[in-house]
Amino acid sequence: MRFFRQVWVVTVKDLRAELRTKEAINSSLAFALVILLMFSFAFDPLADTTREISGGLLWIVFAFAGTLVLNRSFARELPNDCLDGLIAAPISGSALFLGKACANFLLVMAVQLVSLPVFGVFYSVPWTKQFPELLLVLVLGTWGLTVVGTVSSALTVNIRLRELMLPMLTYPIMFPALLGAMELTADLVTGSPIGADKAGFLKMMIGFDVIYTAVSLLLVETILVG
Amino acid sequence: MREKALYLIGVLAVVLMAYNLAEIAAQPSEALFYIPLAGVAGLAAVTALVAGIAFLRTRNFQFDALAVAATEVGLAFLAAGIVCGCFLTHAEGGRWWSWDARLTAALVCWLLYATYLMLRHAVQEPSQRAAFAAVWSVFAFLDVPLVVATIAWWKPAAGMRMDWTPSRLLNLLALAMVGTLLTVVRMRQEEARRELDSLRRVTHAI
Amino acid sequence: MSAVAVDGVWKFYGDYPALRDIRLEAAPGTCLALIGRNGAGKTTLLRIIAGFSRPGRGHIRIFGGEPRDTETRRKMGFIGHGISVYDELSALENLTLYGKLYGLTDPARSAREWLERTGLARVANGLVREFSRGMRQRLAVARAFLHEPEVLLLDEPFTALDDKAIAVLQRLLREALASGKTVVMSTHQLREALELASHVALLARGQVAFHGPCTPEMVADPGYVYARYGEG
Numbered sequence: 118m119r120f121f122r123q124v125w126v127v128t129v130k131d132l133r134a135e136l137r138t139k140e141a142i143n144s145s146l147a148f149a150l151v152i153l154l155m156f157s158f159a160f161d162p163l164a165d166t167t168r169e170i171s172g173g174l175l176w177i178v179f180a181f182a183g184t185l186v187l188n189r190s191f192a193r194e195l196p197n198d199c200l201d202g203l204i205a206a207p208i209s210g211s212a213l214f215l216g217k218a219c220a221n222f223l224l225v226m227a228v229q230l231v232s233l234p235v236f237g238v239f240y241s242v243p244w245t246k247q248f249p250e251l252l253l254v255l256v257l258g259t260w261g262l263t264v265v266g267t268v269s270s271a272l273t274v275n276i277r278l279r280e281l282m283l284p285m286l287t288y289p290i291m292f293p294a295l296l297g298a299m300e301l302t303a304d305l306v307t308g309s310p311i312g313a314d315k316a317g318f319l320k321m322m323i324g325f326d327v328i329y330t331a332v333s334l335l336l337v338e339t340i341l342v343g
Numbered sequence: 344m345r346e347k348a349l350y351l352i353g354v355l356a357v358v359l360m361a362y363n364l365a366e367i368a369a370q371p372s373e374a375l376f377y378i379p380l381a382g383v384a385g386l387a388a389v390t391a392l393v394a395g396i397a398f399l400r401t402r403n404f405q406f407d408a409l410a411v412a413a414t415e416v417g418l419a420f421l422a423a424g425i426v427c428g429c430f431l432t433h434a435e436g437g438r439w440w441s442w443d444a445r446l447t448a449a450l451v452c453w454l455l456y457a458t459y460l461m462l463r464h465a466v467q468e469p470s471q472r473a474a475f476a477a478v479w480s481v482f483a484f485l486d487v488p489l490v491v492a493t494i495a496w497w498k499p500a501a502g503m504r505m506d507w508t509p510s511r512l513l514n515l516l517a518l519a520m521v522g523t524l525l526t527v528v529r530m531r532q533e534e535a536r537r538e539l540d541s542l543r544r545v546t547h548a549i
Numbered sequence: 550m551s552a553v554a555v556d557g558v559w560k561f562y563g564d565y566p567a568l569r570d571i572r573l574e575a576a577p578g579t580c581l582a583l584i585g586r587n588g589a590g591k592t593t594l595l596r597i598i599a600g601f602s603r604p605g606r607g608h609i610r611i612f613g614g615e616p617r618d619t620e621t622r623r624k625m626g627f628i629g630h631g632i633s634v635y636d637e638l639s640a641l642e643n644l645t646l647y648g649k650l651y652g653l654t655d656p657a658r659s660a661r662e663w664l665e666r667t668g669l670a671r672v673a674n675g676l677v678r679e680f681s682r683g684m685r686q687r688l689a690v691a692r693a694f695l696h697e698p699e700v701l702l703l704d705e706p707f708t709a710l711d712d713k714a715i716a717v718l719q720r721l722l723r724e725a726l727a728s729g730k731t732v733v734m735s736t737h738q739l740r741e742a743l744e745l746a747s748h749v750a751l752l753a754r755g756q757v758a759f760h761g762p763c764t765p766e767m768v769a770d771p772g773y774v775y776a777r778y779g780e781g
Contacts, residue, residue: 119652126649134637198631202692204601205633206650207622268482272475276465286462286479289455290486293493300497317496321489328485336478339399342617343474343602402605404563469563470605541564548565548588548754 123208127216128223134193135224141189142224149182149232153239162240171240172303176295178232180262183225184284187266190217191274200274210338214267218333222263229255237306246308254305257322258298261329265290268333271340294325349527352520359517377431378505379515380424381449383522385487387417388456390526392484395477404537405530407473410480411463412529414456416522421453444498445505448491455483455490469540550613552577552700552731553598558607560593560755567593568755571607575731575748577699580722582742582763583735584774585752591735592630592704594752598733599627599702611700623651626698628706632689636678640669640688643677644695651696663691667717683711690718694725701725703734707741715741739771751778 135141156174160167194200203213237244244251269286273279288295297318301311311319394410397403428446429439440446459479466472507515553575560568568590575581583591597604600616614621634643641660648656664670667687677685686709693701701722707715722732722745736742743749743763751759751774759778767773 123650126646130635130638130646133642134635137637196631196636198629198633199635201601201627201629201631202633202647203650205599205622205625205627206647207619207652208650209619265482272462272479273465278465282461282465286458289451289458290482292451292455293486293489296493296497314499318493321493321496325489328489329482332481332485336481338617339474339478342600343471470561537563541562544562544565 120209120212123212124216124219127203127208127213128219131190131193131217131220132223135189135220141186142228145182145185145225145228146231148185149178149228150235152178152181153232153236157239168240168242168307170303171236171242172301172306173299175233175236175302175306176258176299178236179225179229179259180288180291180295181284182228182232183259183262183266184287186224186228187221187263187270187287188280188283190221190267190270192270192279195274204341210341211334213341214271214333214337217270218263218267221267222260225259225263226255229259242306243308244306247305247310250311251302251305254298254301254319254322257319257326258294258302261294261322261326262287262291264326264329264333268337268340271337290329294322297322297325349524353524356517356520356524359513359520362513376514376518377424377427378507379511379518380420380427381445382515383518384417384421384424384449384452386519387413387420387522387526388452388484388487391417391456391459391480395480398473399477402470404469404473405534407476408530408533408537409526410473410476411460411533412526414459414480415529416525418453418456418460419525420518420522421449421456425449425453442498444494447498448494451490451494452487455486459483469537550577551575551610552579552612553581553733554608554610555594555598556608556610558594558597558604558609560590560597560602561605566605566755568597568604571752571757573750573757573760575733577612577731578726578729579747580726580732580734580745581748581750582739582746583733583750583752584737584739584742585735585758589752590755591752595702595704595733595735596629599625623696624699626693626696626701628689628693628701628703630704632685632692634677634685634688634692637676639674639676640664640680640691641673643688644691647692647695653696659695663695666694666721667691668713682709683714686710686714687717690714690721694721699730701730701732701734703732703736705736705738706734707736707738719745743768743771749774751775753778 160174191200194203233244266283266287269283272286273282276282300315300318304311304315390413391410394406394413398406398410425446428443428449432441432443432446433439459476462479463472463476466475551574555571555573558568558571559566571594583595585591596602598609598616600622609616611621611625616622616625638646641664644660644663645656648659653659661673664673667690669684669687669691672680672684677688680688706718710718719741726732726745734742746763749759749761749763749767750757759774
């Protein structure tokens, strides 16, 4: 129980610090909207063919915008050597990691839930029809992105080209989950339910989340302390 | 003594591949190579994973040298395999890339392990670099089955057939030997680099 | 049982040994001053003791426990080069956060108490971003002492402190030592440190060149240890 209380303390701390400055969430949201617009120029948003692939486009937007939030995750601990304070505290590395991951998850979900209606308007898709399933896919995909991204944030915190390295580390690992999310979202956003042939993707996304959460919790101490 | 063993392995590998010469002449040679090349890359990935975990347990830098050597050799072989696959695709249909499930999965796995090398280059301090690399090789390795499965679902028609004929198995053995050779050579280079690095630190300290 | 026991610690950067076979002990209630030139390994050793990195060989024991153990970390306080407090939060929020992380029963009350003791009560709700340098340093001291740690590990604590902060820190350290706490501090400011120290250890090129009680000669002439045992 103490573990979850510590996770909560870290999550609240991250959220409070972020909401006070709103740096990451503002830039992430702006970036998402800009990319959505750019895609509308690249692919005719009113054509039927575009509507079919729009679910895939949506996840590219989410992945890129999410990286801006994830980059801040451990980077916010650099000024004043705050990371030292957290590592010295009597909380396990996993509690620290999970707390940050939860905060990141909430922030990225917030950006996504704001971008979704905008996307729906731009592409005229009935995204509310399968909303519970869509939300499920969003949650699963975002949690995977968050976990891998938070680990990458921890790995790259002291590296010179951090902003470049974090996406390069995160996206290849995310391939299966992103592909699954894109396939499922492409259907759900146009109002059709998940077909039997695509149900495997859902199971794979759950598996991805479980595996990578477990591995991250096990290995994060090695990353933080060496 | 060790050199002689390495030369012997190299010669054996060439002999084994020469054994296949007749078959190579008969059919498109890329087909004989690209699956074995991918197979060796897979073996390299397993080696890198085991070496990484061994480093985390023992903190012996020889394991780290093995991990980076195996990964680099695996990447080289996988790249060769993908190129062979492209040639085969071109020979069969005219296009250079047809989003064949196996080739696509191979490309994604290649990118995955390329990020491992990028991470290594970005971390300066040797102990930290080895620890981070070991952690990342676990992440990368776990992703491989997920990538293969997902892409198989994505392109169900093509499938992930890996046909192992006897000549391909022989090639696998030969290429694995070549791979081992290259890995050992790379490991030596890595150890020399480490020694140089520590000498440099000693001179700076004085 | 000694408060801090460094047993045969080596630290490697690749193949290069930055620390070689360090053996040190600090009994409870003593103050060990770790001195040495730049690059001797003081910060490296202190960070290993504090649990920020692992030694290549050897062990650290804090009251018999591992520094990476959460129970042991509860007894440790660390002040490094940075202040380890968040600019975007207020002084009170920062200390309450650390109070919660350290599992204190009433984090807010302890936070207020320590703000008083470091003279920051008036700015309790001010954001750290707006603090002067001296105030930030006093907040760092409050953060380290907040959970009443048994062992205090300080990395060059007097560097870049203004007079008021130095006075606060010396007072708190004296009180802590008087109540039986243990202090290990690395330092360049020999005068301030040697006034408090009961023991001295000199690190040279990653090895312990001298380890013994702090004598009056040392306090009178801080260069004495370097001249006698170091490279001069």
